Amino acid sequence: MNQNWIAVDLDERVCLHGGGKLKEWFWSDPDCVLDALRVPDTGETINDLIAGYSAVQRAPLFRLPPELIDQIFHQIIISSGAYDARLLLLALTCKALLACARRHIVRRQMRHHAPLAGHRLICIGEGATTLEDYPPSMLATSEAEDLATSAGDRDGETSLYSRATARWRRYSSRRPCSGSDAAGVTCGLGMAGLAADLIYRPSAVSRMSLQDFVRFQALTTPLPRAVESGDRPRVLCNLSKQEYVCAELGNDSRHITLWQMLLACICWTSSASLTGEMGGDNEQLYRGRWAGDRFAIRTMDLTNMISWSAGDSDGAWKDVSYEVIHLVKSLQSIATIH
Template identity: 25%
Template sequence: MGQYWKFFNLSKRQRMDTNGGPYWGFLRCKQGFLVRCITIPYPNPKLERHLKRLSSTPPAINDKGLLSLPDDVLLVLLELPDISLDDLAVLAVTCRRLFELSYKMIKDCNEIKSASWYGCRIVCMGDCALYEDPPPSLLNAEERAIIDAKIAQDEYPGYGGLNLLDYESTCLYRGAFTYTYSFLQKFEFDADREAFEAVMGVAFPPERTDWVLCNFNKKEYVRASAIAKLSGKPNDAQPFLSRCRLDLGHALLTRICWSNEAPVHTPPKMKMHRGLWVGDRFCITTMERVEDIQEWKDVSSQVVRDLVQIYRKQFGKDWLEEVEGDVLAYDHAEYYWFGSDGDDWVASTGQYTRQRRPSIC
């Protein structure tokens, strides 16, 4: 017997269907959304070139109009709630001074929007989960009150009751690539448009080899390189491991599933449906950006061991051939999630597939 599974973001009251449907298919499939929504980007690589142009521009307007105000007053204006991220970016591209004052706000917004589930409580819940069963820490008092009220009105508490919470839409943000051609036409000059794209851009440098999946609650992490090695492609570009059958999404799935029934074809003793990380907070980032990472625990070998058990159970003696095989044809659609402003192959593939897949916003 199989069951359906869904991803739930309890912090933002958002949810998303898994790729692969019921039974054990979601364990075999790439979960592009799950990976992309917690991966912290880097700035657009074109930004540095833009800054060099700014620094070489004569400061002819530095003492005129708005720029005649001191920095502390300008910061107050830039932080006004009525100023949108777009407005900030337009101001930032005008001169070096406004860029330096506003870019931290822009960078923080880009990271939060791009990794929209960063630091959120996440669970992959099966539809066989009973409301009384999940760990007490999974739901807070407000969430339980909402579910209890709807149960009192005879609504069915599927997915451990999580289906009765109110949910918002889940959107994918792609930095400058998010903006449509019509919006970019607002810029009279190509140089201004290119500067806007450089400031707003997000990218995931494929040359970095220190990407990790982090659990903030447990202070544990999983190295992308360990998953790539298991998949027989140790040099695959991180963090998305687009040419590997397995990735950091599979690593996360081994520990965030919860239900009263185990996923089909998983080792009984492993109890994957009682995930050790259920409802914890996560991100995917590089080790250099994690504070006190040396004090965290590397659980890569444990996760690799679990994935080996799962695939041995599913495929028997052919498990290694499956794990080291090429990405399945239907998983190429998951590249949709990886569109960004980078120049690497994965980013360009994601930009292309966006044209063939409707937005989920």
């Protein structure tokens, strides 16, 4: 018996892809979802900007301790709400301020350009109907209680699938916003990732030198989608388990994409009897090794620098590309999923 599946973001409570039989949409990549997982290399850009000689700053502002300057940047973020260019403009005043603002900018750019990064993702089958059917510790206590109080498809059962399909919105990268950084929201930005204030009011940048504007563009422009190979290969990182898969290895193997590698590892349902389309009794196909974990797409050279991964990890990352590619190939060999 085949069942319906849907990929969801548990943190934002949005449906990412699917809604029908898995074989109907497994091989179609939702580009907007992959884009929303790609973390821009803002930290590395800032490192390049502050490298080299730094002039001594004698302005009264720099008599303040670094903790107070850090609070100034924090208050700018709080007061602005949505994406705001003031944080970047102040930071670019000099290298000292840029260094102080580094963590705020990196976090802000990640939230803006990669709104799904670090979120819990799972592709849930409609066969999972009770709390016991879901991965252990996937749901917070409040989430489990909320789900337990709602009626599912059948009396006495709860269903994350039915809740998501009935109440959660579809993820969209171009949804209108109301001043918040919700997933899929483009807050205050126009074309090419530049703040709308700087596009539609030329006077806003009339006082900036060409060098300052180039630096500003370097911080506001996200990493191009096409950067997937060469000396900066992209990897899909499981932040919960500190495992990763390489995009270039998938491209060399029957053109397997990062989305297909991700989806193959986050599928989850309650019973093998409901998964004939996924290879019968093969448990790894219906009990995904990564179901409910947190993810991001980054460059290979930055993988070991991710500071917002599992708190109890020892810092060692494991390459599981070949294991995951083998899993996807096993799906390709099953005629019923094509």
